[in-house]
Amino acid sequence: MTSAPGSPGDVLTLISAGSATTRSDLARLTGLARSTISQRVDALIERGLVSETGSGESTGGRPPRQLRLHTADHAFAGVDLGATHCRIALMDISGDVLAECEDPLLIAEGPETVLAHVDERLDGLLAEAGHPRAALKAIGMGVPGPVEFATGRPNNPPIMPGWNDYPIPEHFAGCAVLVDNDVNVMALGEHRNAYPGADHLLFVKIGTGIGCGIVAEGKLHRGAQGSAGDIGHIRVSGHEEAGCRCGNSACLEAVAGGAAVARRLTELGTPAESGAEVVALVQAGNTQALRLVREAGRLIGEVLAGLVNFFNPEVIVIGGALSRVHEHLLAGIKETVYRRSLPLATHHLSIVPSRTGINAAALGAGILAIENYLSPENINRIVNA
Amino acid sequence: MTSAPGSPGDVLTLISAGSATTRSDLARLTGLARSTISQRVDALIERGLVSETGSGESTGGRPPRQLRLHTADHAFAGVDLGATHCRIALMDISGDVLAECEDPLLIAEGPETVLAHVDERLDGLLAEAGHPRAALKAIGMGVPGPVEFATGRPNNPPIMPGWNDYPIPEHFAGCAVLVDNDVNVMALGEHRNAYPGADHLLFVKIGTGIGCGIVAEGKLHRGAQGSAGDIGHIRVSGHEEAGCRCGNSACLEAVAGGAAVARRLTELGTPAESGAEVVALVQAGNTQALRLVREAGRLIGEVLAGLVNFFNPEVIVIGGALSRVHEHLLAGIKETVYRRSLPLATHHLSIVPSRTGINAAALGAGILAIENYLSPENINRIVNA
DNA sequence: CTACTTCCGCCGATAATCAAACAAAGATCT
DNA sequence: AGATCTTTGTTTGATTATCGGCGGAAGTAG
Known part of the structure; x- marks a missing residue:
């Protein structure tokens, strides 16, 4: 086929969006053969990205096995940094909140202090949810000022003294970090x-x-x-x-x-x-x-x-x-x-x-992280590794 | 490979955008094997979409054969309808103008009259450029009012009496018609x-x-x-x-x-x-x-x-x-x-x-038509036919 | 004239995908 | 209850797409 929308990443996108919950759905939506879909799904299951969750309703024949994102083994963090507060939501891959916290925190204390605080809280939340640190796959962060999204550096933020051009992602090794303006993550x-x-x-x-x-x-x-x-x-x-x-x-x-x-x-x-x-x-x-x-x-x-x-x-x-x-x-x-x-x-x-409501920014930041991780390119990379 | 950006349509897009002018370029940009690219290019040449235009500069070895959009056999029209004028540009697939015309024309005379006039002028321009009517692959049109783009129907346009909800594309059989607001096509x-x-x-x-x-x-x-x-x-x-x-x-x-x-x-x-x-x-x-x-x-x-x-x-x-x-x-x-x-x-x-300048709308409308024709989906459809 | 570089087509090997047959699991009919 | 039908999912051999290497083509450099 030519413009085949059927790479493993695309398959996962359909599952993630809820557009398809069974192998048959996927075959119908992508136009690929059932056998090909099965193979793709197997690869995703083997990588721990998808899991089967019992049978669905029969429509007159054999009932289909339901597919969902595999929520264990992955965790994502949404961080909402305000002028005077820090809220963090730890989420699983489907966007459900596993644990959250909220502290007063002055962003004016500068990136080292603030990010160290975030790091500490992340460890706490991961422990609370029973996840090892390695389970944290990506962090999304909303900050109260303009950011160069591609690099995660604040761009002359008026109320974030000391943060200008600070490379926030470098503070968190081994996991993708997406930084954006707080209003953007709320909108998302x-x-x-x-x-x-x-x-x-x-x-x-x-x-x-x-x-x-x-x-x-x-x-x-x-x-x-x-x-x-x-x-x-x-x-x-x-x-x-x-x-x-x-x-x-x-x-x-x-x-x-x-x-x-x-x-x-x-x-x-x-x-x-x-x-x-x-x-x-x-x-x-x-x-x-x-x-x-x-x-x-x-x-x-x-x-x-x-x-x-x-x-x-x-x-x-x-x-x-x-x-x-x-x-x-x-x-x-x-x-x-x-x-x-x-x-x-x-x-x-x-x-x-x-x-x-009040958690809009933290949740949106988490979604930013999850969507980045679930992007077809990234999934294809993981599956082919 | 996985997220292969290498269907015939994508290859043509690269050629059309000027990102690639040789087979080697294409291989480098898409990541596909040279042999695969050659096969794709052959298919495009066979369908009359691409042509070789002599050799390029050598960089120390055999000079590459230059690839371009095949300008013969295809024609596209950009139509600019204003309140009191009608401008039409007949273009080849690379966007060069083959012939153009301009008349006073009151859009208030209603769709039948105006579109009949356009149709007549199109025949004239095609004849002038030496193309049969069948060479006209798509028409882009800018009109002075809001349009539901998906259907090509004006949407309560204040200065186009008689045009509301009129299905403009149906007036031109056998060729795609894209209708949009005049400012949009100028921007494009x-x-x-x-x-x-x-x-x-x-x-x-x-x-x-x-x-x-x-x-x-x-x-x-x-x-x-x-x-x-x-x-x-x-x-x-x-x-x-x-x-x-x-x-x-x-x-x-x-x-x-x-x-x-x-x-x-x-x-x-x-x-x-x-x-x-x-x-x-x-x-x-x-x-x-x-x-x-x-x-x-x-x-x-x-x-x-x-x-x-x-x-x-x-x-x-x-x-x-x-x-x-x-x-x-x-x-x-x-x-x-x-x-x-x-x-x-x-x-x-x-x-x-x-x-x-003055021809912005007609040229933009033509580009709208050409880009629609050159969209990867459409090209893949043509090549696989 | 001879090496060297780059481009391009050919061809066998490899990998992806498909279609069809088959097995599984339930619904429906008798 | 048993036979039949319907839909799902897997297996398998066939088909197709893609790759990578080889050799010829067409230049440059020494």
């Missing part, structure tokens, strides 16, 4: 877990700052310099007075980020220090906080309306700290987007709160 | 002709309206509903008074499009009816027109600055009627983009005028 996690069928998705994180992860054709769009999605410094109209830390004025982040809302609330007589405190006030029923959050939603919506026209996504997911009061935030966002975007683009557009 | 043409190495490119067309074609990872991004790139209705700050035909106000198109500039110029006492007249005034040295064009550039730049932060392109190409005075337009655009976008995103960003 949300897409894979909640909207796997959507071709184009935006994940908007509204915390202290505002960022956006872009999934185009099912893959992360990182842009030419890996800085795509940095929507926090897009200009919004009518707020020329708001100065931003980036040096410009009227940036989205400077008028609708968690810090900005807290500041405006303070100016109006209700003291608030951070986005978290704003959330608490809203949850306590403070109408002024509520009004400001809704107004922030409108401003974010103004920017998103433009991006909807430009990018035409299928789903926009709202996440981050402020999304914990998403009813009010979403109301403002939707109101503006549906008013300012073109009908063709909004007709099938969903704007929804994040489903993966 | 500019990318392939002038910036083939750029991963991410935006083509901004500034005419009566304003639109944008998006190339992401070398491929057109059309969005969920095929409406991506519709940036003409993104809001710009400080122009709430400007009403737009879309029903909103302060749309980019309503303040910086060719029609808008002409209107403002008229208000200032210099009568102008269209973008073309504005261009003429600028070229004649009218300082008021010049100032307004530059101001339009600033407004466009404001929107583009946001898109640069979001999408992080490598190249932004400015085309369309108003770009004929691109010095002034570009000055305004660059000024604002470099001021309002993040340094990381602008560091390696080029903002340049279109190189393909």
Whole structure:
């Protein structure tokens, strides 16, 4: 055959995606002979990548043996490094969480300190899950700043002093390390877990700052310099007075980020220090906080309306700290987007709160690691070794 | 081998892209044995897809025989339908223009009339180039409105009365027809002709309206509903008074499009009816027109600055009627983009005028047709037939 | 003119894939 | 319950694709 989509890696991809759970499925989907598929599957089983899990339902004949990813013997880590925290999820190859942990950790302490902490926690989680260190096949990591994805080096990150150009993967020997911006891994996690069928998705994180992860054709769009999605410094109209830390004025982040809302609330007589405190006030029923959050939603919506026209996504997911009061935030966002975007683009557009919640980044980072390990090229390499 | 990138279609893709011009090149690039490559190339030659064109330079031994796409026996058409014109380029398989034509033609006359006209012109061009009708393998078409690309049906196009949901491909029997938005095909043409190495490119067309074609990872991004790139209705700050035909106000198109500039110029006492007249005034040295064009550039730049932060392109190409005075337009655009976008995103960003000029759309449409024909799947189908 | 290099086609050996026969395991019919 | 049917999975010999080496072709370098 010519464009045969049937290498061992492709077979495993189909199993992994859930598109095929039996040998017959695989034969049908790939167009290869049943015997060839059996041989491929045997190779994958021998390598410990696939296992048989009993029989399925008969459809009138012999019941097929079910195939699944072999969850033992492999472990993957998703690491979420924030400005002040570190969350790690240890996952098996199918993406289920085996163990997780969360600590306060200042990223400003620099790469050596922080990564040593991560390493220690990884050992703990592996022990907890009963895996030897060698079982850890890949690590995904989300960091709060721009990263050159190909090399895993932070690229002039504003809030990660000491990390610029630091080669993070070299800190972990013997296992692949994928480093990306935190919003990107959140977008990936949300897409894979909640909207796997959507071709184009935006994940908007509204915390202290505002960022956006872009999934185009099912893959992360990182842009030419890996800085795509940095929507926090897009200009919004009518707020020329708001100065931003980036040096410009009227940036989205400077008028609708968690810090900005807290500041405006303070100016109006209700003291608030951070986005978290704003959330608490809203949850306590403070109408002024509520009004400001809704107004922030409108401003974010103004920017998103433009991006909807430009990018035409299928789903926009709202996440981050402020999304914990998403009813009010979403109301403002939707109101503006549906008013300012073109009908063709909004007709099938969903704007929804994040489903993966607080662990979005760690889970997404783990998925990044798993998908890298399960890529056809890597699997073919393993099987042929 | 396992993930063998070496089907006949892939081999042809390498030849077509200019990545390989000899059998040795192909063997090196694909990793296949020289004998296998020879066999593949023979099959392609036999099918009339590739031809040998003399010997190349020797590097110390026998000189390699050069391989090229076989330009005879195949013809492709790129059709550019505008509101009031029809341009067609007849191209060979390598993208060279064999014949072209241009007529005034009102798209509002409806699909039957317009497509009959196209068909007639196609016969004329084929005759001019000495090709039988059967040589026409595929037609690419750019139209001034949104299109459902998969089916070639216009999707509620505002300025194409009678075309909504009309199945354009069915009008041309026996040959593949690819229909897309005009800005998309312009972006494709500019990318392939002038910036083939750029991963991410935006083509901004500034005419009566304003639109944008998006190339992401070398491929057109059309969005969920095929409406991506519709940036003409993104809001710009400080122009709430400007009403737009879309029903909103302060749309980019309503303040910086060719029609808008002409209107403002008229208000200032210099009568102008269209973008073309504005261009003429600028070229004649009218300082008021010049100032307004530059101001339009600033407004466009404001929107583009946001898109640069979001999408992080490598190249932004400015085309369309108003770009004929691109010095002034570009000055305004660059000024604002470099001021309002993040340094990381602008560091390696080029903002340049279109190189393909008036024929951008027809050429891009032809490339769309050729690439569809040269897709590995299609070539494998042909070779295995 | 003679070595040396590179390119290319031929050909037997090797490896991948297939199709068909066969065995297994359950459903269905009588 | 037993025979038959249906679907799954394995085995096997045949077919096909690919490889790697050999030799001729067509140049360069000394």
